[in-house]
Amino acid sequence: MTEPLNILIIGLGLIGASFGKAIRHQGLAERSVFVLGYDRSQGVAEQAVALGVLDQAVTDLAQLPRIDVIVLAVPVMAIGAVIDDIGPLLGSLQALTDVGSVKGQVVRTVRERLGVIPACFVPGHPIAGAEQSGVTAAKADLFEHHMHILTPLPESDPAAVQLITQLWQAIGADVVEMSVERHDEVLAATSHLPHLLAFSLVDTLARESENREIFKYAAGGFRDFSRIAASDPTMWHDIFLSNKDATLKVLRRFQADLAILEQAIEHDDGDLLHTVFTRAKSARDQFTQMLAERQKN
Amino acid sequence: MTEPLNILIIGLGLIGASFGKAIRHQGLAERSVFVLGYDRSQGVAEQAVALGVLDQAVTDLAQLPRIDVIVLAVPVMAIGAVIDDIGPLLGSLQALTDVGSVKGQVVRTVRERLGVIPACFVPGHPIAGAEQSGVTAAKADLFEHHMHILTPLPESDPAAVQLITQLWQAIGADVVEMSVERHDEVLAATSHLPHLLAFSLVDTLARESENREIFKYAAGGFRDFSRIAASDPTMWHDIFLSNKDATLKVLRRFQADLAILEQAIEHDDGDLLHTVFTRAKSARDQFTQMLAERQKN
Numbered sequence: 005m006t007e008p009l010n011i012l013i014i015g016l017g018l019i020g021a022s023f024g025k026a027i028r029h030q031g032l033a034e035r036s037v038f039v040l041g042y043d044r045s046q047g048v049a050e051q052a053v054a055l056g057v058l059d060q061a062v063t064d065l066a067q068l069p070r071i072d073v074i075v076l077a078v079p080v081m082a083i084g085a086v087i088d089d090i091g092p093l094l095g096s097l098q099a100l101t102d103v104g105s106v107k108g109q110v111v112r113t114v115r116e117r118l119g120v121i122p123a124c125f126v127p128g129h130p131i132a133g134a135e136q137s138g139v140t141a142a143k144a145d146l147f148e149h150h151m152h153i154l155t156p157l158p159e160s161d162p163a164a165v166q167l168i169t170q171l172w173q174a175i176g177a178d179v180v181e182m183s184v185e186r187h188d189e190v191l192a193a194t195s196h197l198p199h200l201l202a203f204s205l206v207d208t209l210a211r212e213s214e215n216r217e218i219f220k221y222a223a224g225g226f227r228d229f230s231r232i233a234a235s236d237p238t239m240w241h242d243i244f245l246s247n248k249d250a251t252l253k254v255l256r257r258f259q260a261d262l263a264i265l266e267q268a269i270e271h272d273d274g275d276l277l278h279t280v281f282t283r284a285k286s287a288r289d290q291f292t293q294m295l296a297e298r299q300k301n
Numbered sequence: 302m303t304e305p306l307n308i309l310i311i312g313l314g315l316i317g318a319s320f321g322k323a324i325r326h327q328g329l330a331e332r333s334v335f336v337l338g339y340d341r342s343q344g345v346a347e348q349a350v351a352l353g354v355l356d357q358a359v360t361d362l363a364q365l366p367r368i369d370v371i372v373l374a375v376p377v378m379a380i381g382a383v384i385d386d387i388g389p390l391l392g393s394l395q396a397l398t399d400v401g402s403v404k405g406q407v408v409r410t411v412r413e414r415l416g417v418i419p420a421c422f423v424p425g426h427p428i429a430g431a432e433q434s435g436v437t438a439a440k441a442d443l444f445e446h447h448m449h450i451l452t453p454l455p456e457s458d459p460a461a462v463q464l465i466t467q468l469w470q471a472i473g474a475d476v477v478e479m480s481v482e483r484h485d486e487v488l489a490a491t492s493h494l495p496h497l498l499a500f501s502l503v504d505t506l507a508r509e510s511e512n513r514e515i516f517k518y519a520a521g522g523f524r525d526f527s528r529i530a531a532s533d534p535t536m537w538h539d540i541f542l543s544n545k546d547a548t549l550k551v552l553r554r555f556q557a558d559l560a561i562l563e564q565a566i567e568h569d570d571g572d573l574l575h576t577v578f579t580r581a582k583s584a585r586d587q588f589t590q591m592l593a594e595r596q597k598n
Binding site: 131132133150151190193194195197198199200201202203204207208209210211212213216218219220221222223224225226227228229230231233234235236237238240241244245248251255256257258259261262263266269270272274277278280281282283285286287288289290292294295 | 429535
């Protein structure tokens with residue numbers, strides 16, 4: 005038997021802790037895994053051991069056993085400092101990955117801190133989340149039937165890409181590859197812009213309404229539409245600053261399209277409204293069907 | 302014992318049929334009810350009897366037994382023609398109400414068709430719905446713990462207002478009164494604008510993406526945000542044409558606020574983004590708490 009694959013997770017929030025729990029639960033087909041974890045908040049790593057997220061808590065990044073894989077699960081803005089800490093380890097790693105929502109920013113940070121992209125580095129982003137956050141919200145099945153996007157770089161070692169792919173596939177994720185630029189455009193459109201619209205609308209209504217009285221009259225449609233406005237303000241402020249260009253591009257397309265609907269309402273152009281709503285309903289119905297099929301697999 | 306209260310529901314879609322099912326299920330505290338129903342689609346009223354929605358199907362609005370209350374549950378744009386049909390009955394009714402999403406348009410239509418607002422008329426709007434539609438989707442508990450907004454007019458007979466209030470309270474709704482203008486503003490903000498944004502965003506993304514491939518990468522946040530884009534295009538095109546002024550007013554406030562966020566992203570103004578997101582999260586968290594408390598009562 006080969007030695008176990010030693011995986012170090014840095015950052016034990018919902019995503020990092022769920023990855024640990026899942027990989028300990030599922031293992032790898034041909035090799036045992038040993039999951040270590042570090043979090044800058046004191047006691048979180050010990051709590052993670054108690055919760056079954058980790059095999060071992062790490063209290064000092066300067067004193068580590070042999071590590072094969074590092075998963076960076078800290079906020080995008082915190083990656084730079086962690087890279088400095090783990091720099092000395094990079095030469096002996098089989099693979100380094102991350103889970104950040106904006107890939108361009110992560111790649112820029114790594115390049116700035118190290119001067120080069122190390123061959124072990126394979127940036128990634130799981131398209132999964134939950135309303136709760138933190139280590140106590142960790143779920144072993146969080147990534148099952150969810151996309152995991154890898155954005156390998158020209159410098160990435162194919163063996164590292166293969167290993168990271170295997171790890172995410174082992175815990176049920178559907179792994180796809182695309183370029184860093186495409187990832188950031190896709191996420192700007194499907195995640196970042198919807199969050200901006202939800203935050204913006206909830207704030208517009210809250211400010212216009214005395215004691216937020218208007219929300220008393222909101223129904224299920226508004227409840228679902230505005231759920232993402234309860235997301236973490238700090239994390240989302242990071243995301244918009246990190247993915248500025250792609251977000252602005254799709255935001256401006258949206259603003260232009262919304263202005264066309266505004267004009268249609270003003271000029272009683274029912275045909276245009278009906279055409280757009282029908283096209284949107286068709287796309288949304290197709291999306292519903294796709295989600296249902298993915299759950300069946 | 303007094304005679305039963307004869308209630309005629311015109312239009313047996315989700316809302317009309319659920320009202321019938323609920324009122325037959327709950328009854329009134331001191332008086333028995335007898336529920337009649339009419340739908341212009343052939344066979345729907347008979348189907349409604351079979352489904353427990355009605356006591357009796359009505360096949361011809363020109364040949365009716367004694368009716369005490371009429372509930373108009375047809376689309377807003379269809380109310381005019383129905384008013385012509387039931388005109389001869391209005392003098393002997395105790396109350397006439399409707400369930401339209403836009404109250405100004407309904408009131409204008411009634412006034413245009415009849416020359417006056419009859420004293421029995423009490424406009425109303427239940428803040429409830431479901432993803433399914435039609436008579437087969439009828440649910441006896443659809444209105445439980447939901448707001449029902451009445452917009453009584455200066456001409457409305459207080460006894461009619463009281464009777465309509467009792468009927469909706471009997472089936473679990475939380476009845477509130479406001480002016481027609483306020484209703485249309487509140488709904489423009491909490492329902493009509495969110496629907497416009499969801500339709501618009503889904504259409505923007507669908508048109509920009511070859512084979513709608515981009516939706517493959519959408520997660521739970523987008524799923525919830527865009528659910529209302531699957532709503533009926535015809536009904537919603539009616540709503541925007543009917544509630545033009547209030548919708549344009551709140552849409553333009555939203556566009557101005559969104560432009561401020563756009564500028565903040567462009568100029569890396571993280572403080573402004575953080576402030577707006579924090580305010581929005583606070584309002585959304587309060588809304589979540591309000592919904593939870595309403596369900597407990």
